[in-house]
Amino acid sequence: MRSAVREATIMVRPNIEHKSKESSLLKKAKIKFTESTYLPPTFAFATLFLLWELAVRLFNINPVTLPAPSAVIIEFFTSISFYLPHAWVTLYEALAGFFLGLTVALIAGIFMAHSPLLERMLLPIAVLANVTPIMAIAPLFILWFGFDALPKILIASIITFFPMLLNSIVGFRSIDENHLEYMKSLHANKREIFFKLRLPNSLPYLFSAARTCVSLSVMGAVVGEWSGSTEGLGNIIMMSSNYMQTERMFAAICMLAIMGICLTNIVRFIERKALSWHVSSENRS
Secondary structure: HHHHHHHHHHHHHHHHHHHHHHHHHHHHHHHHHOOOOOOHHHHHHHHHHHHHHHHHOOOOOOOOOOOOHHHHHHHHHHOOHHHHHHHOOOOOOHHHHHHHHHHHHHHHHHHHHOOHHHHHHHHHHHHHHHHHHHHHHHHHHHHHOOOOOHHHHHHHHHHHHHHHHHHHHHHHHHHHHHHHHHHOOOOOOOOHHHHHHHHHHHHHHHHHHHHHHHHHHHHHHHHHHHHOOOOOOHHHHHHHHHOHHHHHHHHHHHHHHHHOOOOOOOOOOOOHHHHOHHHHHHHOO
């Protein structure tokens, strides 16, 4: 009887050890998945595209209404030489507008952060420009500046300007009063206070706005291209919509999404490097 029990115990023990190893491997895989920066969004996109593909095939949806993602991917890669020149045009307009809006917003933010009177005078004008629909402004810019890149750059800069302005004002004012008094006690001038205290403390606010504004600049460039353009991804989307070329339209939209994701991640990478000293870098993905 004892020998039978011993044999049963010997047989069960490897199974228990095997299950414990599997459990530990699953736990490690789960931790790796949850802590990864890229695996969760990759899984989400893969699930979305799979459900999209299944829905198109199961419900027999007309490709003119909604093409399958496989058809969009085939269109994208077989015509990549067609999309790339247009993507470079849109990227140039978006980045030029982003840096123009960022520069003007930072300059205005510096003056408005130091002068509450100037803020009360100019902020309502900035709010007025922000609440005016960009689709209403775009045709005027095309009329005033023509059909080249300049009106698209200006539209992208306008849509970028307001969030950056607000964050710059808040950031330049978000300083520790004790640090300010200490620097004044050392007879630091305004220039030294700005570059050694105000600017470093404002960087988290500025980068937070930049992550949002860099994708908004792409949207501004596309809106400008819708209003009047012969090139750019916005023009492809508009022309494809007119001629019911849905696969081409979705391929251009996907390229815009990839562009926005890449630009946002570039800003985030620069932010991690520039703010490695800041306490927020411990919680930043």
